[in-house]
Every structure is written in structure tokens, then in C-alpha cells.
Amino acid sequence: MTLTVHDVSIRHYTEADIDSIVAMINGDPFHLKNEVTVQAFKHGLDEPGERIRDNTFVVEREHAIVGYFSLCFVEANTRINVYCYGTVDRSWRRRGIGTAIFAFIFDHLKAIAQQEARTIRFIHRADTRIAGETTLGTNFGMQEKNIMEVRCRRDIELSQAYNLPPGYKFRPPVLADANDWADVYNDAFDGHKQAESVIHEFKGTDFSPNLYILCNDKAGQAVGLLCATQSGTQARIASIAVRRDAQGLGIGKALLSEIINRLHGVGVRDIRLSVDSQKTAAKSLYSKFGFQEEYQRINYVTTFLP
Structure with a gap:
């Protein structure tokens, strides 16, 4: 054409x-x-x-x-x-x-x-x-x-660590977690992500087991996720999601603190993420972690x- x-x-x-x-x-x-x-x-x-x-x-x-x-x-x-x-x-x-x-x-x-x-x-x-x-x-x-507000935290330093609830833990996702990853994302965002799309992402060059985090509860069920990508001294948090029935437990804070410290450890200086301007709770969380609005989409x- x-x-x-x-x-x-x-x-x-x-x-x-x-x-x-x-x-x-x-x-x-x-x-x-x-x-x-x-x-x-x-x-x-x-x-x-x-x-x-x-x-x-x-x-x-x-x-x-x-x-x-x-x-x-x-x-x-x-x-x-x-x-x-x-x-x-x-x-x-x-x-x-x-x-x-x-x-x-x-x-x-x-x-x-x-x-x-x-x-x-x-x-x-x-x-x-x-x-x-x-x-x-x-x-x-x-x-x-x-x-969408694009927010940036510059010249990052180590973040205060936030503890997960007892029995909860972080781990890197693997291909077998594709369904769980999609389920957490869709529950948090009313999305339509498919497991095959997650598998494709995990096989891509942006995937890093250090920058993709899955959070499991004490029963081993996936309740939260975060994925970030790095380009030199800059990084972008592409997604951070917590299942609705697990929100309010501090999982989002723990995920954000964990990724900031991991990115700091590999020399990242600037981190960006996007948030809907109407999502006041998410905006408040990001502000507490030093993310300031840079521009809008x-x-x-x-x-x-x-």
C-alpha cells in the first residue's frame, strides 16, 4: 500500500x-x-x-x-x-x-x-x-x-527499604509465570494482556531478571509485579501493578523501593515512569519517592x- x-x-x-x-x-x-x-x-x-x-x-x-x-x-x-x-x-x-x-x-x-x-x-x-x-x-x-504525567526521579540515591508482609517475597519471573503475570496486570488495570504477549516480552532484549520483579504472597500466589528497562544511566519503569485484593499492604512501596535500589546499584541516575493524572493515590506514592512531573502525554x- x-x-x-x-x-x-x-x-x-x-x-x-x-x-x-x-x-x-x-x-x-x-x-x-x-x-x-x-x-x-x-x-x-x-x-x-x-x-x-x-x-x-x-x-x-x-x-x-x-x-x-x-x-x-x-x-x-x-x-x-x-x-x-x-x-x-x-x-x-x-x-x-x-x-x-x-x-x-x-x-x-x-x-x-x-x-x-x-x-x-x-x-x-x-x-x-x-x-x-x-x-x-x-x-x-x-x-x-x-x-498521563511522565515523572522523573533524578540523581537517585538508595531508597528506604519497605518490608513486605510476613511470608511474601520477591523473585524474578520465568516463562512459566506468564499467566500469573498477565492476571496480575489485567486485575490491576482492567487490561487484556495475554500470556503469549508476556512470553514474547520475556524473550525480548529489554528483559532483565534483575529489573523484572514478581511478588508472591505466603501461599505462593502472584499478587504484584514491576518491570523496568535500562538504557545507560537512564531507566524507565514500564509497569507496576498490585492485585486489587492485595492493595493497601505496602506491596507497591516495597516494589518501588526495591527497584530504585537495584537501579542505583547498576549506575542508573534518572528513572522515569508514567501515571494517569486522575490516579491520586499512585501520584501520592510516586511523589513520596521523589518522582516529579517532567512533561505530559x-x-x-x-x-x-x-
């Missing part, structure tokens, strides 16, 4: 494009991931059930790749949620590339909704640090859904009906 609008061509990626895509990602200080390897990028294309490989595109102008984006399809009860990951070469920003990408995405998702007779909800996560991202959402008639949504 290829679309050409105002001298901008958008086409499905090929293997020959991957080096250029990875270079763009690593050259973008605002991308969700930096220091991405070709191996890690390829691994991410095959996230189970999310159609990423079939929906990854490059943007060309004047015979050069000036951007890329991947659409991620996530089943959610009666609809499909679609998220977009991508970047535009920094020298080509504010020159209509983002508008061309959105026009392509809208047409692409309208066609899929009709072909598959499914409702599709597209979520645009606008980074408030990047000029024009919020404008794209409003210009295309999208509705603001919620705001505003989630805009639009729906395509069959």
Missing part, C-alpha cells in the same frame, strides 16, 4: 529500511525508546496478535526516508484499540509530515473497520514537549481522553465504525 500526498510518499516498510528507522529512533530525544538495536526493533514487530509488522510504514520525501510509524492493534472486548509508535526526522518536523501521516492512518483504519466489520478506536499520545503533536489531535477532530481518541 502506497500513498502520495503533496510530495510525501508513505509505503509499507521493507527489511532494507530498518537501519534507517533505528537511526531515526535513536536520534530522537523524545522517542519512548532510545539506543534501540536492530534486533530489538525486529523483535517488537512480532508482538503476538498486534499486527505491527503488517502495519509498519515509512515516509519518504525527496527520495529520502523522513519518518516511520507502526500501528499496534490491541483487542479490547467489542472493539480494537490502535496505538501508534513512530517519529519524524528532526530536520523535517513542522513541514507537514505529521499531517500526511495522520491522513494516511485515518484512511487506513477506516478501510480496516469496514473490511473487518469491527469498531476501531485510534489513540494518539501527544507529547507536550513536541511542537504540533497536540495540534494534530485537535486538527483531526480527536477528543481528549486523559492525561495527552491521549486523544477517535472512533471508526464498520
Whole structure:
């Protein structure tokens, strides 16, 4: 599939494009991931059930790749949620590339909704640090859904340790824990994570047995989890979750303290995480641990009906 609008061509990626895509990602200080390897990028294309490989595109102008984006399809009860990951070469920003990408995405998702007779909800996560991202959402008639605060703790020092309840313990997860990991995540976030997706994640280059933590209760049942990734002296806590029936026992505090101390031990200086601006309890917890708001990601949504 290829679309050409105002001298901008958008086409499905090929293997020959991957080096250029990875270079763009690593050259973008605002991308969700930096220091991405070709191996890690390829691994991410095959996230189970999310159609990423079939929906990854490059943007060309004047015979050069000036951007890329991947659409991620996530089943959610009666609809499909679609998220977009991508970047535009920094020298080509504010020159209509983002508008061309959105026009392509809208047409692409309208066609899929009709072909598959499914409702599709597209979520645009606008980074408030990047000029024009919020404008794209409003210009295309999208509705603001919620705001995620990205918080950072800088120049980290050892944290006060918080004890788990008697009989509870931390351990690194293994592949056999995939169902338990998914169950804890889904219970905490009303999610739809599948065990096969967890297995894929555990087999990826971001997985570290030191930075992925599973918490078991005294009966050996999984009640909490945390996963973090490291890139040099920076780290990101991707998920921290505690089952609802185990909340209030101090598990979240113990998980957060544990990962801060582990990251400190491997030379990390800055840690980032995201929290919904409406989640007052979580925000209070992170504030107590020294995480301060750095910027926001505003989630805009639009729906395509069959």
C-alpha cells in the first residue's frame, strides 16, 4: 500500500529500511525508546496478535526516508484499540509530515473497520514537549481522553527499604509465570494482556531478571509485579501493578523501593515512569519517592465504525 500526498510518499516498510528507522529512533530525544538495536526493533514487530509488522510504514520525501510509524492493534472486548509508535526526522518536523501521516492512518483504519466489520478506536499520545503533536489531535477532530504525567526521579540515591508482609517475597519471573503475570496486570488495570504477549516480552532484549520483579504472597500466589528497562544511566519503569485484593499492604512501596535500589546499584541516575493524572493515590506514592512531573502525554481518541 502506497500513498502520495503533496510530495510525501508513505509505503509499507521493507527489511532494507530498518537501519534507517533505528537511526531515526535513536536520534530522537523524545522517542519512548532510545539506543534501540536492530534486533530489538525486529523483535517488537512480532508482538503476538498486534499486527505491527503488517502495519509498519515509512515516509519518504525527496527520495529520502523522513519518518516511520507502526500501528499496534490491541483487542479490547467489542472493539480494537490502535496505538501508534513512530517519529519524524528532526530536520523535517513542522513541514507537514505529521499531517500526511495522520491522513494516511485515518484512511487506513477506516478501510480496516469496514473490511473487518469491527469498531476501531485510534489513540494518539501527544507529547507536550513536541511542537504540533497536540495540534494534530485537535486538527483531526480527536477528543481528549486523559492525561498521563511522565515523572522523573533524578540523581537517585538508595531508597528506604519497605518490608513486605510476613511470608511474601520477591523473585524474578520465568516463562512459566506468564499467566500469573498477565492476571496480575489485567486485575490491576482492567487490561487484556495475554500470556503469549508476556512470553514474547520475556524473550525480548529489554528483559532483565534483575529489573523484572514478581511478588508472591505466603501461599505462593502472584499478587504484584514491576518491570523496568535500562538504557545507560537512564531507566524507565514500564509497569507496576498490585492485585486489587492485595492493595493497601505496602506491596507497591516495597516494589518501588526495591527497584530504585537495584537501579542505583547498576549506575542508573534518572528513572522515569508514567501515571494517569486522575490516579491520586499512585501520584501520592510516586511523589513520596521523589518522582516529579517532567512533561505530559495527552491521549486523544477517535472512533471508526464498520
